[in-house]
Amino acid sequence: MHDRPPIVIGAGPAGCRAAATLAAAGLAPIVLDEAPVSGGQIYRRAPAGFTRPYRALYGFDAARARRLHKAFDGITSSIDYRPDTLVWDLRHGALHCLSGGRSEEVPYRDVILAPGARDRIIPFPGWTLPGIYTLGGAQIALKHQGCAIGSRIVFMGTGPLLYLVAYQYAKAGGGVAAVLDTTPFAVKRRAVPGLLRGGSTFAKGLWYVAALRARGIIVASGIRPVAAEERDAAVSAFLYRDAAGTQRRLACDALAFGFGLSSETQLADLAEIPFAFDPVQQQFLPERDIAGRTSVRGVYLAGDGGGIAGADAAELAGERAALALLEDRGHDVDKPRQAALERALRQSAGFRVALEAAFPFPADIAAGMPDETILCRCEGVTAGEFRRAARALDADEINRAKAFSRCGMGRCQGRVCGPAAAVVLAAALDLPPERMGRLRGQPPVKPIPMALVT
DSSP, X not given: XXXXXXXXXXXXXXXXXXXXXXXXTTOOOEEEOSSSSSSTTTTOOOOTTOOOOHHXXXXXXXHHHXXXXXXXXXXXXXXXXXXXXXXXXXXXXXXXXXXXXXXXXXXXXXXXXXXXXXXXXXXXXXXXXXXXXXXHHHHHHHHHSOOOSOSSXXXXXXXXXXXXXXXXXXXXXXXXXXXXXXXXXXXXXXXXXXXXGGTHHHHHHHHHHHHHHHTTOEEEOSOEEEEEEEETTEEEEEEEEOTTSOXXXXXXXXXXXXXXXXXXXXXXXXXXXXXXXXXXXXXXXXXXOTTSBOSSTTEEEOGGGGSOOXXXXXXXXXXXXXXXXXXXXXXXXXXXXXXXXXXXXXXXXXXXXXXXXXXXXXXHHHHTOOTTSEEETTTXXXXXXXXXXXXXXXXXXXXXXXXXXXXXXXXXXXXXXXXXXXXXXXXXXXXXXXXXXXXXXXXXXXXXXXXXXX
């Protein structure tokens, strides 16, 4: 067991940096990644044969993306890299992986979890119509498939990703009809002193907004979604209330939306890492120290899977977690480098607080979700059905409400509907969201063929 190589799960910014750090120390880590090629979502690579240059794909982050790709490509001959591999269970010192249609058990001594994040959504009437995507889904279409999700697209939600994806579409020649932010302008303005600590990151955000406005694109703040309209079995328009409360209608053939990001925590849950409610990010997160160590021996966390911090911080966290793993294995590590990484991570955490203040999760939208809205698309459960089940059966905790309503029992296991459902439940019972708990992770964390478990 002592000779087993360390394992890194995820090959985004955190996982790539962790693997490079371990390889530099003379180890040959196993890197398991669900994607076909390294880079993660933020630095997702174009398919082989695509000719769009780095600058076109990644904009201001082109140099970072190129560096990360080059660094990881440079170590693939000295590590055990396994792309297209889904880790669907983790427990008792073993991982269960799906690759090429076959399941394999991989024992581990120590593992760095770097699973990244996903879009955080709030359902609204019509959100399941064809032509409606999450912001991350729209970005994948543009980066990885070289296509737009529509010819007249509305981008709606809040957070830095909203403006980034809209700008990427506009720069690529996509038809961006509007960018609609649920955060009031006054809230963002109050957060400016904290955002200034982000330096170039804040400057890039201002550039995106200015570039969108310069193209004549509608950019509005403080909106509230009303509904998506349907024609010919697809989205045809988006209804919303502007900051003054006036209802408006925008014709569109596609809509991309998202309200920040949620950490991918299922594997951390299966590893039995304790969780705690984070009042800044308004979600339950696995507990770790700044070095990435958890209370579970041999399990480390890095990147957005332990709390949303962004790509730059994820790289730093990946290196720091790898150094912690090396130190725990008895290797000599660079103490000044450890200290420098921790200083940078603390600074990044301070900027994250400012970002969350500038783009808060609009819990009021989720709390006021119309009863007819499909809350859980997997099981077809509406918000009204969920509320009635919770109230009638005294479901004062999200897993109890799940059992009574089936909300969160489908293919996504609540990864999509769970965050909003917790807010809906809290509002229905007039309790704070942290009292609702969190949906417990269960294997398989994503759908796998039945033949593998029978």
